[in-house]
Each structure stands twice: as structure tokens, then as C-alpha cells.
Amino acid sequence: MSLTFGEFLSPGFRQAQDLRQVDPMSPVLFNLVLETLLIVIFNDSSFQGIQPSISTSSLPIAPPRPLKCLACARGVLVFLADSSHLDCLHFHLANH
Numbered sequence: 661m662s663l664t665f666g667e668f669l670s671p672g673f674r675q676a677q678d679l680r681q682v683d684p685m686s687p688v689l690f691n692l693v694l695e696t697l698l699i700v701i702f703n704d705s706s707f708q709g710i711q712p713s714i715s716t717s718s719l720p721i722a723p724p725r726p727l728k729c730l731a732c733a734r735g736v737l738v739f740l741a742d743s744s745h746l747d748c749l750h751f752h753l754a755n756h
Contacts, residue, residue, distance in 0.1 A: 670750070693756070694731060696756070697736075697752065697753075697756045698731055700756065701728055701729055701738065701749070701752055702728055702729070704748065704752070706748055707728060707745055707749070707752075708726055708728075708741045708745065709726040709727050709729070709739045709740075709741060710727050710739045711724075711726050711727075712724050712726075727739050
């Protein structure tokens, strides 16, 4: 597995374990593991994500928080402000 940042492709790394999709518990276990990874990324203040450029000046709402990641059943999209955040993401993936 590897990660893409713009046109940069990270060095490959191996997943530590694999779950078979025929196991009825695999979706639940996947969600538990994925949710904890997303919480770690979201709470890491050194991982900044990107700031959406939405004009809220005429609306009585707070500006949006930085966008760090999006997740769905098929994968996770992580937003990196610059290439230095790739090391931070590698750290979380390796230690999760």
C-alpha cells in the first residue's frame, strides 16, 4: 500500500493484519479500527488539514473547521496542507 500526495507517491508499506470479508464481524471491526484512526487524525493539532474557502461573512454561522479527512466504506481521503504532514500521517498509520 502507498499514499499519494499531489504527484508524489509515498514509499510502500505493509498492512499489519488483514480481515477476510466473509467474516460477519469484519465490517464492525473495520469500523471500530477506522473510527479510532479518524479520531486520532482529527485530534492531532500538528495535522492541520485544509481550510475550506467558504464565505460566511453574510451568514450568521461560525466559519468551517479545517477539513482533515473524509471516510466511506471504500477508503479514506486525507487532506494534507503540505508534504511535511505526510510524515505525520505515516506515523499514525504505523502506530495504529
